[in-house]
């Protein structure tokens with residue numbers, strides 16, 4: 001029998017849930033308060049230039065199997081550019097390429113690692129020992145990762161130039177604040193698990209185009225109604241069930257099943273206060289911590305970088321992406337600073353000055369034409385030790401309400417992969433309650449192939 005399913009939020013979690021539930025004979029409607037899809041993975045039009053730019057460059061890895069599946073089904077996977085080599089640069093301008101070779105996992109990165117100019121032989125031996133021990137720890141253990149690193153005899157340089165460099169980008173958090181569980185996931189599942197796990201996918205178009213019109217056309221061909229610019233003001237609950245969605249327009253929308261795919265602070269604002277108080281499932285969300293990301297957008301009068309991207313060590317910037325000539329005589333570069341708490345209290349001009357100065361030292365020659373700083377204060381939740389105790393599963397205590405979002409319990413940190421997984425899990429839950437058991441979540445990558 002046809003059921004009505006209302007999904008709130010057209011970020012990747014909501015889009016993935018809609019895609020997974022489409023074409024199954026149900027009426028799926030997706031409500032999004034903004035006039036665009038993609039949520040945090042989105043673009044905006046820069047008023048100064050009229051150019052569409054990403055609020056922040058997003059990348060994914062080969063180990064993101066659900067995101068890859070989502071993009072394949074949506075027909076947008078050709079808009080991802082795989083980068084098999086990462087370039088690590090020290091402040092003296094020296095670069096070491098890092099990427100898999102022909103050896104099987106976990107040895108596929110050994111050669112790059114041994115050649116890295118920025119680590120001493122002693123550090124490399126310590127790190128290799130640390131990686132081996134990390135592989136042998138339980139995937140569930142979650143003590144403070146920095147304590148674990150020190151117990152396993154990692155030097156400050158190994159922490160700064162290896163462990164910290166990778167973690168701050170992958171988890172948007174400093175090693176001193178993360179738990180072992182998600183650090184292990186990054187190194188063991190992401191880098192060591194499979195030869196293709198560490199291949200980085202960089203979109204070749206702005207995120208607004210990647211998760212934009214083609215994706216929406218595909219969804220509407222499969223019968224999904226996407227209502228942009230239609231925000232939900234409140235979720236009304238009666239007798240332990242959602243009775244309706246109160247829209248900002250004043251309209252009341254009813255459905256058989258509801259999926260909330262909005263950030264956790266927004267969900268708390270949509271639910272009646274007494275419901276939040278009654279269930280720790282919701283009230284625990286108040287204890288989730290957040291971490292900011294800053295992106296600095298720079299336009300030069302000529303190409304300043306020869307490489308498509310670099311990962312900076314011992315620097316203010318962490319990733320630098322060269323996006324090429326975006327307008328005649330304008331060469332666009334984006335510098336990303338994750339866990340950017342050090343910028344708190346600084347003006348945009350000051351942040352830009354520091355980053356541009358560093359860029360001029362590392363990539364001399366160009367004249368800076370324009371710049372722009374974007375900070376997302378609640379970019380992701382912090383993967384602090386024990387964070388999964390606060391992350392709820394997708395089935396909520398409200399009978400006909402499921403919850404999706406990168407912050408729900410997915411086994412993944414706050415990433416596009418985590419968001420898509422959460423959408424698939426919520427869709428699995430709704431279908432299961434209707435009596436249809438379907439496995440939508442894709443298997444993880446493991447050495448030798450894709451396994452469960």
Ligand SMILES: Cc1cc2nc3c(=O)[nH]c(=O)nc-3n(C[C@H](O)[C@H](O)[C@H](O)COP(=O)(O)OP(=O)(O)OC[C@H]3O[C@@H](n4cnc5c(N)ncnc54)[C@H](O)[C@@H]3O)c2cc1C
Pocket residue numbers: 008009010011012013014031032033034037038039040041055056057058059060230231232233261262263266270293294376378379380404405406407414415416417418419
């Ligand atoms: C600066 C930055 C850089 C990042 N870099 C990366 C990266 O490189 N790689 C990676 O994998 N991840 C990255 N992430 C994380 C990634 O963007 C998120 O994990 C993912 O996009 C979250 O998707 P989501 O659907 O869970 O939430 P969101 O994207 O937040 O989507 C929620 C949607 O709900 C809508 N909404 C909110 N309230 C309402 C309402 N009342 N009614 C209707 N709609 C509503 C919002 O407008 C939004 O569209 C980054 C995040 C940021 C902020």
